[in-house]
Amino acid sequence: MAPTSPVDTAQLMELLSVALGAYYGDFTAAAASENLTASQGKTLTVLRRGPVAMRALADRMACDASNVTGIINRLEKRDLVRRETSATDRRVTTLVITPEGERVAEAIRAKMRTTQDGLDRLGEQDRERLYDLLDRVFANSACRSSTNPE
Secondary structure: OOOOOOOOHHHHHHHHHHHHHHHHHHHHHHHHHOOOOHHHHHHHHHHHOOOEEHHHHHHHOOOOHHHHHHHHHHHHHOOOEEEEEOOOOOOOEEEEEOHHHHHHHHHHHHOOHHHHHHHHOOOHHHHHHHHHHHHHHOOOOHHHOOOOOO
């Protein structure tokens, strides 16, 4: 339903908050169905875009590096990720998603019915427009930075 008056930034931020809350709830439930925490699921999502250095992952997830170590230890025990030494700097540990990690990440996405059903209600033009708008809004976000592991 379109607003009757011009939408201001505060209204947009409120609607984004509602949308992200719904997405996060959907994601958390889907990750839990795979016996993962939301942070573990998010880690797999980040790693699907390509290998990432431990420090860069901590930055993208907005958490302390020691938290990332714990997350990675648990994911590694389940063979969902693996650590590799960087080819260009042996002091850097790069994280790589495994085929099993890819499978679990895809299972999480497939179980996010609330989000998928909402997006499926959009026509092709609306989906493209939403994509373009979100891309513009978050173009400079740290989460969108390149997948360069170093």
